[in-house]
Amino acid sequence: MSTTIDERPAATAPPVVPDARTHVPGEIGIWVFILLDLATFAALFAAFLHDRGGDAELYAASQAKLSQDFGALNTLILLTSSLLVVAGVRGIRAGRLREARLALYGAVACALAFCVVKVFEWGGKFADDITPTTNGFWEYYFGLTGIHLFHLLIGLGVLTFMLRRTRKAQLTGADVANVETGASFWHMVDLIWIVIFPLLYLAH
Amino acid sequence: MNVTMQRLAAWCGPVAMIGFLIGWGALCGFIPMPSSSESALEVQRMYLDRQTLIQVGLVVTMLASALIAPLIAGVFVHLRRIEGQNAVLAYTQLGLGMLLPILFIIPCFLLQVAAFRPERDADLVQAFNDAGMLPFVGGFYATLLQVIVVGIAILRDREQQIFPRWVGWFNLWVALAMMPDVLIFFFKTGPFSWRGIAPFYIIVVAFCAWFFIMGWAVHRAATRQAEEAARAVAPDREHQPEPEPVLA
Numbered sequence: 001m002s003t004t005i006d007e008r009p010a011a012t013a014p015p016v017v018p019d020a021r022t023h024v025p026g027e028i029g030i031w032v033f034i035l036l037d038l039a040t041f042a043a044l045f046a047a048f049l050h051d052r053g054g055d056a057e058l059y060a061a062s063q064a065k066l067s068q069d070f071g072a073l074n075t076l077i078l079l080t081s082s083l084l085v086v087a088g089v090r091g092i093r094a095g096r097l098r099e100a101r102l103a104l105y106g107a108v109a110c111a112l113a114f115c116v117v118k119v120f121e122w123g124g125k126f127a128d129d130i131t132p133t134t135n136g137f138w139e140y141y142f143g144l145t146g147i148h149l150f151h152l153l154i155g156l157g158v159l160t161f162m163l164r165r166t167r168k169a170q171l172t173g174a175d176v177a178n179v180e181t182g183a184s185f186w187h188m189v190d191l192i193w194i195v196i197f198p199l200l201y202l203a204h
Numbered sequence: 205m206n207v208t209m210q211r212l213a214a215w216c217g218p219v220a221m222i223g224f225l226i227g228w229g230a231l232c233g234f235i236p237m238p239s240s241s242e243s244a245l246e247v248q249r250m251y252l253d254r255q256t257l258i259q260v261g262l263v264v265t266m267l268a269s270a271l272i273a274p275l276i277a278g279v280f281v282h283l284r285r286i287e288g289q290n291a292v293l294a295y296t297q298l299g300l301g302m303l304l305p306i307l308f309i310i311p312c313f314l315l316q317v318a319a320f321r322p323e324r325d326a327d328l329v330q331a332f333n334d335a336g337m338l339p340f341v342g343g344f345y346a347t348l349l350q351v352i353v354v355g356i357a358i359l360r361d362r363e364q365q366i367f368p369r370w371v372g373w374f375n376l377w378v379a380l381a382m383m384p385d386v387l388i389f390f391f392k393t394g395p396f397s398w399r400g401i402a403p404f405y406i407i408v409v410a411f412c413a414w415f416f417i418m419g420w421a422v423h424r425a426a427t428r429q430a431e432e433a434a435r436a437v438a439p440d441r442e443h444q445p446e447p448e449p450v451l452a
Contacts, residue, residue, distance in 0.1 A: 029359075029373035036377040040406055047401040051394075132390065139394040143402065147384060154380075 008167050014095035015171040025089075026181030034188045037151075041192050044147075045199060048140045055136060060204060062137035065130065070121040071201040074114050075193065081110035082190045085159075089183045092165060093176055101166040104159055107186070111156050118149055144196055148189070155189045158182040210278055210426035217275035217415035217422075223268025224412075231261025235408075237337070237399035241392040244326035247333050251322035258319045262312045269308040275415060276301030278422035279354065285429075286361040293357040300350035307347075311340035341398045344385045344407070351375045351382075351414065366428075367421045374417060381410040 024031065052059040084107040091100025122142070125131075132142035162182045165175050229235035238250055251258065276298060283294035315336035318329050358372030384402035391397040398404060 027369065029370040032370040033373040033377045036374070037380060040377075040381055043401060043406060044395065047395050132396075136394050139391060139396060143384070143387065143396050147402075150383060151380075 009169055010098040012095045015176050016173050017093050017176045026184045030181045030184050051136055059137045066201050068201050071197050074117050075197050077110050077114050078190045078193050081107045085183050085186050092179050097166045104163045108159050151189045155186050158185050207426050207430045213274035213278035214419045214423035216271040217419035220268045220271035221412045221415045227261045227264030232258050240398045244330040247330040248326040251319050262316050266309050266312045269305040272304045282366050282425045283357045286366055293353050297350055297353045300346040303346045307343040311336045342385050342388045344382045348382055351378045366425050371421050378410045378414050381406050
């Protein structure tokens with residue numbers, strides 16, 4: 001962050017990278033991580049559906065108090081961030097570093113916006129005397145969105161790590177693989193939210 | 205080359221987990237965990253009804269806890285190969301990992317106090333039950349950093365690949381899966397209470413998987429190290445009529 005814009009490369013020779021259409025992005029190990037994490041969330045979602053079945057009326061009455069607008073807004077924000085991350089990875093793969101940098105800064109802005117929306121959403125619930133211990137639905141709501149928010153904060157660190165790669169004078173194939181690994185994590189954070197939103201906010 | 209000892213150390217991890225399942229699960233009957241929202245009288249009833257089984261189960265759990273240490277030492281040996289002389293990550297892993305037996309044995313002692321005189325005041329029995337259950341399930345604070353350190357060390361090892369890289373990513377997932385453990389103090393019922401899916405079942409799976417996978421990884425690394433050592437000395441022995449068995 002200390003450098004001026006002039007010192008940062010706007011473009012570099014495209015690094016040698018495998019064909020984007022046929023290779024698995026990032027390194028294989030991140031996919032072990034992603035599949036395990038998705039399985040963890042799947043277990044939590046299954047537990048939620050099981051417990052909701054045991055007390056459908058309470059869960060429906062509680063769900064009615066959720067703000068679908070906040071949820072939808074955050075869905076839009078995260079989808080936009082994923083699009084920007086895609087643009088960032090493309091820019092890095094092609095050596096168009098300025099473009100990649102702008103896109104990734106945009107993704108960081110989206111992540112921060114998501115957190116701001118979340119603060120207002122949770123703040124509104126606390127103001128209405130709704131807490132995680134109010135009932136089972138709210139325990140799941142704060143727990144699932146909280147664990148997701150924790151993932152998103154890690155993702156913010158990952159985006160910063162990706163941004164640092166856009167300041168290198170010459171990118172290697174390993175740099176690109178690292179950037180793809182980070183992008184895969186970010187898309188996972190997005191994907192988890194895309195399941196949480198309908199599950200908690202919409203489904204009856 | 206003490207490969208036999210390393211293999212034994214590697215096997216200690218899975219054996220410790222099987223000991224936990226027998227002691228904590230089958231004998232104590234703590235899988236699923238007793239509810240954290242039970243009244244003091246219900247907790248007392250549990251200890252009165254199953255006093256001896258719980259006492260024996262806790263003893264088995266405590267004995268199994270010590271078997272964690274050899275595997276931690278095995279992981280340390282190979283992390284130090286990755287890092288060389290100034291093995292900061294390996295020693296951090298060693299120190300934090302060696303706390304694990306204590307983090308299980310001391311909570312078991314507190315539960316043994318509850319089981320020792322279950323006929324005393326029910327509130328006291330419940331208090332000792334809480335004092336044992338909360339740290340047994342929730343005492344992940346040292347382990348969290350330990351698995352992160354193991355993950356980082358493995359992922360930084362691009363040259364030797366002593367452990368497979370996916371094992372490094374697996375360690376980072378274990379760290380993430382453990383995080384909901386911070387919530388058990390705030391909930392007496394539901395998915396984030398000490399018997400809930402997130403702090404108990406997911407962590408039991410992640411934690412047990414860690415001991416099986418790291419046991420396998422240490423076993424594999426020790427075998428490969430011995431093979432490399434055998435290859436390194438092989439050229440000098442070409443003139444000898446019969447090769448010596450180097451493994452074991």
